[in-house]
Amino acid sequence: MENVRKKIIFKGMISTFGLIGILSLTLFSGCSRKPEVEKGTEKSSTIGAAVASYIAPGDMDEYYLFYSGGHSGNVFVAGIPSMRHIATIPVFSLYPSTGYGFDQETRKMLGEFTWGDVHHPSLSETNGNYDGRWLFVNDNANNRMARIDLRDFKTKQILGPIPNVSGYHGGAFVTPNTEYILAASRFSIPLPKGTYAPIEQYATDYKGVVAGIAVDPKTGEMSVGWQILMPPFDYDLGDAGKGPSYGWAFWTSYNSERATGKLEVTSTQKDRDYIAAVNWKAAEQAIQNGKFKMIGGVKVIDPKEVPDIVYLIPCSKSPHGVDVSPDGKYIIGSGKLQSITTAFNMEKILTAIQNKDFTGNEDGIPVLNYDAVKEAEVNVGLGPLHTQFDDKGYAYTSLYVESAIAKWKLGTWEVVDKIPVSYNIGHLAAAEGDTINPKGKYLVALNKLSHGRHISVGPSQPESSQLIDISGEKMKLLYDAFTEPEPHYAQIIKADKLKPIEVYKKEDNKHPEAIWDVKDAKVERNENHVTVKMIAVRSSFEPWKIEVNEGDHVTIHLTNIEQTTDMLHGFGLNEYNINVVVDPGETKTIEFVANKPGVHPFYCTNFCSALHQEMQGYLLVKPKQSASTGMIR
Amino acid sequence: MSNLQDFISRQESAIQPLEGKFDMEKWLEKANAFFDLPLRLQSRLIILIAAVLLIPTFIFPLWNMTLYANQFPDGLNLYIYSYTLDGGHPEGRNDLQEINTLNHYIGMRPLLESDFSEFGWIPLMIGIFFILTLRTIVLGKMSNLVDTTVLFMYFSLFSFWSFYNRLYQYGHNLDPKAPVKVPPFMPPIIGSKQLANFTVYSYPGPASYFLVGFLLLLLVSILLSGRHLKKL
Ligand SMILES: [Cu+2]
Numbered sequence: 001m002e003n004v005r006k007k008i009i010f011k012g013m014i015s016t017f018g019l020i021g022i023l024s025l026t027l028f029s030g031c032s033r034k035p036e037v038e039k040g041t042e043k044s045s046t047i048g049a050a051v052a053s054y055i056a057p058g059d060m061d062e063y064y065l066f067y068s069g070g071h072s073g074n075v076f077v078a079g080i081p082s083m084r085h086i087a088t089i090p091v092f093s094l095y096p097s098t099g100y101g102f103d104q105e106t107r108k109m110l111g112e113f114t115w116g117d118v119h120h121p122s123l124s125e126t127n128g129n130y131d132g133r134w135l136f137v138n139d140n141a142n143n144r145m146a147r148i149d150l151r152d153f154k155t156k157q158i159l160g161p162i163p164n165v166s167g168y169h170g171g172a173f174v175t176p177n178t179e180y181i182l183a184a185s186r187f188s189i190p191l192p193k194g195t196y197a198p199i200e201q202y203a204t205d206y207k208g209v210v211a212g213i214a215v216d217p218k219t220g221e222m223s224v225g226w227q228i229l230m231p232p233f234d235y236d237l238g239d240a241g242k243g244p245s246y247g248w249a250f251w252t253s254y255n256s257e258r259a260t261g262k263l264e265v266t267s268t269q270k271d272r273d274y275i276a277a278v279n280w281k282a283a284e285q286a287i288q289n290g291k292f293k294m295i296g297g298v299k300v301i302d303p304k305e306v307p308d309i310v311y312l313i314p315c316s317k318s319p320h321g322v323d324v325s326p327d328g329k330y331i332i333g334s335g336k337l338q339s340i341t342t343a344f345n346m347e348k349i350l351t352a353i354q355n356k357d358f359t360g361n362e363d364g365i366p367v368l369n370y371d372a373v374k375e376a377e378v379n380v381g382l383g384p385l386h387t388q389f390d391d392k393g394y395a396y397t398s399l400y401v402e403s404a405i406a407k408w409k410l411g412t413w414e415v416v417d418k419i420p421v422s423y424n425i426g427h428l429a430a431a432e433g434d435t436i437n438p439k440g441k442y443l444v445a446l447n448k449l450s451h452g453r454h455i456s457v458g459p460s461q462p463e464s465s466q467l468i469d470i471s472g473e474k475m476k477l478l479y480d481a482f483t484e485p486e487p488h489y490a491q492i493i494k495a496d497k498l499k500p501i502e503v504y505k506k507e508d509n510k511h512p513e514a515i516w517d518v519k520d521a522k523v524e525r526n527e528n529h530v531t532v533k534m535i536a537v538r539s540s541f542e543p544w545k546i547e548v549n550e551g552d553h554v555t556i557h558l559t560n561i562e563q564t565t566d567m568l569h570g571f572g573l574n575e576y577n578i579n580v581v582v583d584p585g586e587t588k589t590i591e592f593v594a595n596k597p598g599v600h601p602f603y604c605t606n607f608c609s610a611l612h613q614e615m616q617g618y619l620l621v622k623p624k625q626s627a628s629t630g631m632i633r
Numbered sequence: 634m635s636n637l638q639d640f641i642s643r644q645e646s647a648i649q650p651l652e653g654k655f656d657m658e659k660w661l662e663k664a665n666a667f668f669d670l671p672l673r674l675q676s677r678l679i680i681l682i683a684a685v686l687l688i689p690t691f692i693f694p695l696w697n698m699t700l701y702a703n704q705f706p707d708g709l710n711l712y713i714y715s716y717t718l719d720g721g722h723p724e725g726r727n728d729l730q731e732i733n734t735l736n737h738y739i740g741m742r743p744l745l746e747s748d749f750s751e752f753g754w755i756p757l758m759i760g761i762f763f764i765l766t767l768r769t770i771v772l773g774k775m776s777n778l779v780d781t782t783v784l785f786m787y788f789s790l791f792s793f794w795s796f797y798n799r800l801y802q803y804g805h806n807l808d809p810k811a812p813v814k815v816p817p818f819m820p821p822i823i824g825s826k827q828l829a830n831f832t833v834y835s836y837p838g839p840a841s842y843f844l845v846g847f848l849l850l851l852l853v854s855i856l857l858s859g860r861h862l863k864k865l
Contacts, residue, residue, distance in 0.1 A: 563727035
């Protein structure tokens with residue numbers, strides 16, 4: 001039994017991650033690490049762990065967990081410590097459950113795209129702490145940035161596709177007062193977008209971009225801020241400086257080889273790649289002073305022409321995560337193909353810049369002397385990716401290859417504990433663990449593989465998220481949760497920082513076509529445009545009958561006049577591919593061309609009341625004059 | 634409105650010919666003397682406090698009904714003020730609207746402020762009582778105080794009856810076409826009652842207590858000045 005199990009795990013590793021899989025296989029078979037990993041995870045479920053994560057029915061969780069939903073285009077919300085999934089917030093994809101992408105407003109927001117790839121949620125910050133106002137998420141696929149309002153947990157703005165940024169992976173990470181959201185190109189391309197250049201000219205004609213998306217401090221409204229032209233590396237992950245590093249932004253990059261083709265080989269030849277350090281205060285100033293060129297309609301700084309804005313810090317091979325310590329003193333970079341994590345000292349970085357302690361340059365961008373800026377190399381283990389922090393001066397680094405988390409001390413740089421996870425951890429999220437005031441207590445490991453940890457659901461398996469208690473000296477596994485594809489990063493915020501509304505108050509509804517009295521419900525015709533003002537209330541639609549002619553352009557403004565929590569009504573129109581859900585006090589606009597003659601029922605799709613089933617009506621579409629009979633009707 | 638003193642004096646003159654009843658005459662004399670009593674300072678001060686008690690009746694509800702059900706663990710609240718009707722507003726919810734929405738299933742008329750004539754005359758009457766009370770302090774006669782007190786008792790009883798009748802009408806005039814047919818019912822006035830899936834609690838609100846306090850203070854001030862009758 002034990003042997004069979006081992007084999008399955010070995011196989012899984014090889015098939016899922018070619019190079020690293022082989023690496024881990026060699027390493028694991030060479031030493032006795034493997035059985036230890038398994039023993040640890042199997043014995044983790046104890047009564048103590050059960051009690052620590054148990055939230056009795058009716059009781060509330062202490063923290064919210066916001067995880068990215070990856071290529072589902074959604075954001076998931078769970079409670080901590082229960083790990084119960086509570087809600088899904090649609091962002092970049094159609095989501096009939098809430099009618100997202102079916103009404104005019106959200107359709108317009110989604111534009112031509114029906115999916116996105118949500119990677120890194122970022123809660124808005126004030127003075128380096130989460131302020132509970134907004135959650136920003138990036139779209140790696142279509143280069144967009146979205147803002148979710150945490151008052152109602154709804155997507156309010158989608159910015160993009162952002163010009164010049166290509167493969168928006170290096171975001172959304174906010175600066176300490178949400179001045180900017182970081183953005184960067186994972187895939188360098190010729191600029192502006194739409195430009196053609198042969199792939200052979202990659203090293204010279206393709207460009208990377210790092211950028212800051214500006215945020216209006218009052219409304220959260222985002223706009224394209226500054227952009228910086230970079231060498232054609234692959235910019236991966238970022239973090240904003242704070243405290244002594246405030247005013248700086250950091251991004252890891254791989255492929256400093258400027259290679260193309262089979263990147264797993266061609267981009268892994270050098271021993272070091274770079275962390276790009278950007279003085280965003282200086283970038284802001286340069287833009288104000290007119291030191292930019294317009295590319296793709298955006299003000300872009302070329303560091304060749306504007307010095308003292310960007311520097312490159314050598315980092316161990318193919319780095320993934322870069323994370324700034326809570327006090328802002330250290331920049332932690334992890335090279336995923338090595339077994340160390342490097343802590344860079346911000347003070348030393350500033351000194352090296354001042355002393356021009358450079359070892360070369362890339363397209364005119366100075367490369368800092370590694371030995372001059374490095375504070376320590378921490379021997380964390382195999383495949384370090386991301387680092388989070390607690391309230392006691394410890395750092396936690398995820399180890400993809402090793403399937404473990406290393407706990408180490410800032411300052412002494414010693415690893416004090418390690419816990420196996422199941423399996424192949426990517427990001428990890430500690431409670432407020434990337435702010436200036438981490439809370440400690442809980443950490444969630446976001447694992448890529450979950451096989452064997454749940455009853456089988458066939459070849460397509462869920463991701464696994466494991467709750468770990470980090471309050472004591474030793475990390476303790478508390479709970480296994482499984483999610484839809486695919487959490488990348490997550491953030492954990494104290495629940496009492498959020499004060500979501502329960503209904504949209506009638507007086508706050510600013511929709512110009514909202515109506516509140518059945519007396520105002522009506523169907524109006526203006527040539528071939530039919531406008532309906534409709535009310536939904538338990539358990540009827542008013543009007544319940546809409547008569548139009550084939551080919552009419554129909555607009556329905558549907559107001560849910562309820563003022564009670566959870567009293568949603570849906571509007572599904574049969575065979576017209578429309579389903580809108582309207583929250584209490586909300587008005588949504590539905591538009592379509594009545595191009596299917598006949599009688600089409602519509603009904604309430606979101607169960608509302610004892611007579612929900614009776615909540616229905618008819619769209620009657622009179623056919624155009626028939627060619628054969630010359631008759632209408 | 635009839636003046637009690639006039640009424641009693643009329644009785645007095647009507648009885649006058651029957652001089653045989655010695656006891657009765659003495660009693661009437663005593664009654665007359667009682668009504669003519671001046672109000673002592675203590676009494677006037679207490680009446681002033683009573684008048685002040687009328688002011689919060691414009692701020693607090695007269696009656697409060699709370700409807701509990703599984704899906705409303707915090708209860709839906711209905712507040713009846715002297716001048717209006719309001720529901721609770723927890724977390725932006727509108728309880729009055731919710732109660733009306735739920736009631737439409739059993740064919741109950743929606744509770745609309747405009748349907749209640751009480752919201753016109755009750756505050757008006759309380760205003761009148763405020764003036765009558767001040768007048769009593771100024772005129773300082775027992776007869777004025779007794780008039781005000783008796784009138785107020787009548788007003789209170791009438792208002793209570795009116796409220797009872799309202800509830801009765803709402804619970805009995807149900808739309809026969811309602812989707813859910815329930816037998817006519819009387820909502821609770823004081824205490825609790827199970828109505829379908831709701832447990833309804835109904836109790837007087839702070840304003841009612843102020844009105845009771847008002848009445849009690851008037852009675853106390855009658856006693857305080859009235860006990861000096863013996864000394865005559
Ligand atoms: Cu409904």
